[in-house]
Amino acid sequence: MLAHLTLIDVPKRFKVIVNPKAGKGKAASIYRDYVRPILVAAGCNIVDGGTDDNQTDITHVVTTTRAKEALDIAEHLNVDMYDAILCIGGDGVIHEVINGLARKQDGITALKKIAIGTIPAGTIPSSFSLTVGSGNALSRSLFGECHPSYAAWQAVKCTETNYQSDSQTKQWLQT
DSSP states (O other): OEEEEEEOOSOOOEEEEEOTTHHHHTHHHHIIIIIHHHHHHTTOOEEESSOOTTOSSOEEEEEOOSTTHHHHHHHTOOGGGOSEEEEEESHHHHHHHHHHHHHSTTHHHHHHHSEEEEEEOSOOOOTTOOOOSHHHHHHHHHHSOOOHHHHHHHHHHEEEEEEOOOHHHHHHHTO
16 A cells, blocks of 8 residues: 655666566666666666676666676665665566565565665557566556656656555565
């Protein structure tokens, strides 16, 4: 159940993780053509590649080069440096990020503290096509839409979305 949604007008600090193999190899161009322009327009200070060097007030973009890299990034992420993690790809990168955060020594706190956004990297929808791909389905479930620009806009504008979880999920998170 949606608890609340707040809109803000200040630049966000994102850790952007791009899975270049997602979307039949189009995830990097989806980031470049649809997501980056939204982040730039929102005033994000974008740093592509390399390390974040513990810089504050940046949006750091990492393109993965190996399996489980998103898991490692999330596990070692300083969650105080970012407002959200944006996953560009399908359900694999989101799965790795959630598991990486859960593996942290303070995993429950990390999962509660940082937002995770999904930017679909499957087929870009048109009025004549159906969208396919797990990242697209998740985005459609969360936003009612699955275009990467719309998902990026949602991430930029939203500060917090809380979903009430059932007791079984809470118990699982505590194990």
